[in-house]
Amino acid sequence: MPLNMRFRFSPAKDGLVKVLGPLETDIMQIVWQEDRSTVKHVHRSLSQNREIAYTTVMTTMSRLAEKGVLNRHREGLAYVYSPAITEDDFVQMVVHQVLDGLMDEYSDTAIDYMVDYLARNNPAELERLHQTIRARTNI
Structure with a gap:
């Protein structure tokens, strides 16, 4: 388990949104469920329930990788993301x-x-x- 992750705790919010933003939480739920995913797949999943830019999803997933919650590696032209830690x-x-x-x-x-x-x-x-x-x- 990565020990260097630090998150802001917001007790008034619900669920994982207490420590991740709403979009980060939604992205992590998708990646935890799929075990590995691309920005394109996550964007497609999120777009079913809300209007969201592809670049917003890409930036957020990049930041989650920087925080150590997601792993990413390049496969061809796309990055493939996987959870760095279980839920x-x-x-x-x-x-x-x-x-x-x-x-x-x-x-x-x-x-x-x-x-x-x-x-x-x-x-x-x-x-x-x-x-x-x-x-x-x-x-």
């Missing part, structure tokens, strides 16, 4: 970055909030957290 590994990396940042600076507040949040919204996950803590501390 699950990407989500895990983002969660680690966000929580590392919170724990480094605000661990007391982050932990208290997480426990309160789970108590209110997901008691089963709070119990799972409790079991995980017990297992790791041999209590």
Whole structure:
């Protein structure tokens, strides 16, 4: 998993748009699903739901490659893009970055909030957290 990727986290947005822009998210969903793709294919897929310039897709895919999320190599005249990281590994990396940042600076507040949040919204996950803590501390 590439460890040098850094993304801006926007908590008010939904899904992967929290860390990728809406277009980046749509592109990554297509490439993750296809496993390898060209700008032409991605543009064609995106054009079914919105009006978008080919060059916009090309530039965005290039930037995703620069960020380390996509790999690209030339096949003939076209670049072929493939995921540099699985969607699950990407989500895990983002969660680690966000929580590392919170724990480094605000661990007391982050932990208290997480426990309160789970108590209110997901008691089963709070119990799972409790079991995980017990297992790791041999209590």
